[in-house]
Amino acid sequence: MIPVVETKTISDDVASAFEDFARAFEAFKDTNDTRLSEIETRLTSDVVTDEKLARIDTALDDAKRRLDRLSLERARPPLGGTEAPRDPAQGEHKSAFHAYVRTGEAAGLKRLEEKALSAGSGPDGGYLVPDTVEREVLRRLANVSPIRAISSVRVISGGQYKRAFSATGPATGWVGETAARPQTASPALSEMSFPAMELYAMPAATQTLLDDAVIDIESWIAEEVEAAFAEQEGAAFVNGDGVNRPKGFLATETVENEIWEWGRLGTVNTGGAAFPVESPSDVLVDLIYALKAGYRQNAAFVMNRKTQSTIRRFKDDNGQYLWAPPASIGQAATLMGFPVVEAEDMPDFALNACAVAFGDFKRGYLIVDRAGMRVLRDPYSAKPYVLFYTTKRVGGGVQDYAAIKLLKFAA
Structure with a gap:
């Protein structure tokens, strides 16, 4: 019997990374809630709880970076390939550029840039x-x-x-249909x-x-x-x-x-x-x-990341966390409903x-x-x-x- 080999696509990896990230945040919330409960009852948190929260916080950041990387790889279309350029000039430029990169032959690029009435090279050289x-x-x-x-x-x-x-904007005002339009001051530009x-x-x-x-x-x-x-x-x-x-x-x-x-x-x-x-x-x-x-x-x-790590622990008056993980793959985390850019x-x-x-x-x-x-x-x-x-x-x-x-x- 021939064994069946399962293959994972990038989409599968992204979905798996998103699930890992969501689980990590749930663990973060549970551990932080325990820490806050310890502070309320004993005025201090347990060292073990603090260390666990720090480890989960790091794991949460690692999961987010992995998710971002996989999402980026999934979004990248193949470049070049076998598809022929629609514009013949683009195809000529591409062939000349390949020859220059692979062998150093620059005659084709020189001819193209001269034809385009541009300098053959910039101040520091190059094409x-x-x-x-x-x-x-x-x-x-x-x-x-x-x-x-x-x-x-x-x-x-x-x-x-x-x-x-x-900076001040133009002077404006309301007037009637047939009323005189008073001259407004010209804005300083x-x-x-x-x-x-x-x-x-x-x-x-x-x-x-x-x-x-x-x-x-x-x-x-x-x-x-x-x-x-x-x-x-x-x-x-x-x-x-x-x-x-x-x-x-x-x-x-x-x-x-x-x-x-x-x-x-x-x-x-x-x-x-x-x-x-x-x-x-x-x-x-x-x-x-x-x-x-x-x-x-x-x-x-x-x-x-460090500032975001601190803000992740903030709650509102109802005990809800203000920072929320992405709602779906490809979206950003939010803070009070606004996207967070790291x-x-x-x-x-x-x-x-x-x-x-x-x-x-x-x-x-x-x-x-x-x-x-x-x-x-x-x-x-x-x-x-x-x-x-x-x-x-x-x-x-x-x-x-x-x-x-x-x-x-x-x-």
Whole structure:
């Protein structure tokens, strides 16, 4: 009798990971309830219970990371493959790019870029990758870069993106159908500028890998630069100082929300270096309602894993946990009904740290991508490996200072 071999698909793995995550959260709630009961009866919790809760908390984070990774893998379509490009020019570019990556033959790319009236190479050298590779890299970044996933993204052809804005808004009023229209004061317009800075990665490959015709070179490059680009972007969009990198929203000047003004981000203070002992979730309520109603509809919390671990233990007056796991595969965890975005570049909560952000990042933060990604083949610097100096230009900054509020751990 021939044994039946069961095969598991990625969808099966995702479903299994989702079930593990749900079970881990149920165990977390049970153990935390035990800890709270011990505190109520003995004014302190048992050391064994605390250690168990910490282990479950770690397991919960590990299960969430596994679920996110499997969900991302399931969402990735095959790149390249045997499907022929619909546009003959795309097919020609793809063939020339393959020849350049595998053998270093650049004549085809030079001819194409000259035909397109663009320079044969950039300031640092290199050639434009096919559009399919650039689109795939940007799509992958949207999946793995937390701030990019929730922000507005514009593709530009120049070195920077400029937009006019009025902090006060235009003067308006009501009039009758035939009444005279009084002249309104012209709004004072200012200009916001978002320059695109250069971001690079340098994946390496052996010549044997490049000679293997089965290897999808486009997919390989997209996978290799994905993690490097996402890590650098994530840090810059949160904490970047704007010098040779995007300006992060935490690098923006802040002011207490009661005296908020355009050009700064409003903060809600917790009263100390940690969450208050009594009713710790009240400061989260204050943070939510510091944001105007029009922004709250699409708002999300942004914090790191450690801060989220602490907030997971908060309950409302009815004993219900405020943090809830994803309702289904592919969705985010929620806090008080709002999505939670985990960004490890957010600071831990400590004195004067803005450890939690809340807002509508689609309206509040803008990311600009310069069209065109370049690759420079370098077979000399790290023999026997071939390096691929891959660059893209990206910028970012706050575009609506009223759309994001910060929770500041200060008196």
